[in-house]
Structure formats: structure tokens, C-alpha cells
Amino acid sequence: MAEGLALSAPSRFDSVTGQGVVADVDGHRVAVGTDRFMASLGVDPAAFAATAARMGDAGTSPVYAAIDARLAAILAVADPVKPTTPAAIRALHALGLKVVMISGDSHRTAHAIARDLHIDQVVADVLPAGKVAAIRALQQRHSNVAFVGDGINDAPALAQADVGIAIGTGTDIAMEAADVVLMAGHLTGVPQAIALLRATISNIRQNLFWAFAYNAALIPVAAGALYPTFGVTLSPMLAAGAMALSSVFVLANALRLRRFDVARVPREAGDPADATRDGTVRPQRG
Known part of the structure; x- marks a missing residue:
């Protein structure tokens, strides 16, 4: 189109996912696709082997074109890597x-x-x-x-x-x-999500540990386990307050995740070898 050429509409068009396309244009059978697709159509892409190798080494994908089962051209298709x-x-x-x-x-x-x-x-x-x-x-x-x-x-x-x-x-x-x-x-966003997930799991484990340790220590005291030996008891009022305090500790620890800065994860990345x-x-x- 940029060259001002007239483009003919295909009378037939077939697409093979991941391989290529075939169309009938002005009485000619035109196929465009990978080397594997060309081989399936009986077209040998070996004539462009050296060119395809150079394209591959440059990080581009070689795509072949054939007209009436005869190899006609090779194209370089690139999917640029995003800067991030x-x-x-x-x-x-x-x-x-x-x-x-x-x-x-x-x-x-x-x-x-x-x-x-x-x-x-x-x-x-x-x-x-x-x-x-x-x-x-x-x-x-x-x-x-x-x-x-x-x-x-x-x-x-x-x-x-x-x-x-x-x-x-x-x-x-x-x-x-x-x-x-x-x-x-x-x-x-992938390393950010994974880093946040790890921080969340670590926080959950901390909360579970302290909640179990807290209750394991104070429930026997509230039940009077220390009274026969030391004469120590825990009034229901203090027991209820201690239970509420444990929930406050857990919530406070969980709220620390609000300070997690996912935007800093990629900038803090080290060398892959480390x-x-x-x-x-x-x-x-x-």
C-alpha cells in the first residue's frame, strides 16, 4: 500500500494456528508461514537457510512466502522486547x-x-x-x-x-x-506480585505463631493451672482483656503490609548470578 500497489482480494483463505496462512489470489496459490509450514506444503525452504540463520541470531523470526508451491521470499518478523x-x-x-x-x-x-x-x-x-x-x-x-x-x-x-x-x-x-x-x-508486576505474596505469607505465619503461643501460655493460667503451686489466678476481666490484646497484636502486625513498597522490587534486583x-x-x- 505504501508503494501505491493495488492489492487483490483473496478468493480463499485458510489459517493454520501457529504455522501460517494460505490464500488464492488472482489465480495463484500464496502461502506464508514458518519453515515447518512450508515443508507441510511440499515447499523446501533450504534455499534461504543462511538468511534464516542470520535472522534467528539477530532475534527475529524468519517467515517464508511461496507462490504456487515455489519458494518466493523470506521475511523477518520481530516482537520487540519491552523496555521493562x-x-x-x-x-x-x-x-x-x-x-x-x-x-x-x-x-x-x-x-x-x-x-x-x-x-x-x-x-x-x-x-x-x-x-x-x-x-x-x-x-x-x-x-x-x-x-x-x-x-x-x-x-x-x-x-x-x-x-x-x-x-x-x-x-x-x-x-x-x-x-x-x-x-x-x-x-x-510479576516480581512485585510474588514479593508481596511472600511478605503476606510470612506475615500470616508470624500471626499464627504468636496467636498460638499467646493462647498456649495464658489459657492454662486463666484455667488456674498456677494456683495450686503459686496461688496465681487470672480474673475473667483480665482474661478477656488479654484475649482482646492478642487480636490487637495480630492486626497491628498485619497492617505492616501497608508499608510494603512493591514499586521498589525491580529497582532492588541484583545480578542474576547472585x-x-x-x-x-x-x-x-x-
Whole structure:
């Protein structure tokens, strides 16, 4: 269109999810898609192997075009990494998590991106239906697996993961399938949510410990356990006040979470090499 060319309307159009499209245009059969898609149509993409390798090393995905079952062109398709993504991955590493990328890109392209972002593991060349199988394989090796996605094809994977995290700018079906929805459209919310979750769990454990310890110490005193030996008793009024005071302690400790600053989590991230990695969180591309 920018060149002022007239575009013909296709008389037939077929789409294969995760692979490519085929259309009849002006009496010609035009196909655009991955190398795997070309091979399924009987088109050998080997003529562009060197060009495809250079594209993959540059972090772009090669897409082939064929006309009447003859290879015609190769295109480079890029999904730019958001500026906030490197900081989010550093923050995940600083939290002691391992980052795995599940992508439909080729192995060469996916590993080039993973090297730039310091991603620990790559599962590449995965069709949309294969994401669930990839998560199951990770669940067999890790105790807990979280998956981050935003597309329609991510919904089954979000449901399969132990914790599904959807990006709020994604599709409605992804948000319905997820356990957590991040309203921001970037990945920095993932380490923030995990850090806040850990702080909340720690706070709950503290409250349970002190509540049980408090009651375990004072209930026997209120029941007169010390009276036979020491002649010490606890009046009902003081017992009621002590019980109310324990609730005040618990509430005060819980309110400390209001001081938790999630916005500082990515900025405080250390170097990935300094992290202890004992969990799995996956930012997903493609």
C-alpha cells in the first residue's frame, strides 16, 4: 500500500494456528508461514537457510512466502522486547526464581533472545497446543510452576500452571483462566506480585505463631493451672482483656503490609548470578 500497489482480494483463505496462512489470489496459490509450514506444503525452504540463520541470531523470526508451491521470499518478523522486561527478569532472579521462556519461535531465535535477557531455560518451536505439555514437563521437575501469558492460546496453559498470571492488557479469555491478573501491561508486576505474596505469607505465619503461643501460655493460667503451686489466678476481666490484646497484636502486625513498597522490587534486583534459584516463573513470548 505504501508503494501505491493495488492489492487483490483473496478468493480463499485458510489459517493454520501457529504455522501460517494460505490464500488464492488472482489465480495463484500464496502461502506464508514458518519453515515447518512450508515443508507441510511440499515447499523446501533450504534455499534461504543462511538468511534464516542470520535472522534467528539477530532475534527475529524468519517467515517464508511461496507462490504456487515455489519458494518466493523470506521475511523477518520481530516482537520487540519491552523496555521493562530486563528489569523484571533481574527482579525474578533476585527473588530466587528460575525463568523459562516458552515460545513458538525457532530454537535459534528463542535462544538469541534468551541470551540477551539472561533467561535460564528455553522451550522453543512450541505450537499453542504444546504449551500445556511444556508446563506439565516443568511441573515434573519443579514443585511449583507459574505461567505468565496474555493471549487466547495461553488460556489452557494458564489453567494448567500451579499459578496462572495474566497480563491485564491481554485477552479476556486469558484473564478468565488466570489465578492472578496484573492490570499493568508489562512484566514488572510479576516480581512485585510474588514479593508481596511472600511478605503476606510470612506475615500470616508470624500471626499464627504468636496467636498460638499467646493462647498456649495464658489459657492454662486463666484455667488456674498456677494456683495450686503459686496461688496465681487470672480474673475473667483480665482474661478477656488479654484475649482482646492478642487480636490487637495480630492486626497491628498485619497492617505492616501497608508499608510494603512493591514499586521498589525491580529497582532492588541484583545480578542474576547472585541469586539462589529454587522456583520457576515463566514470562512467555510468542
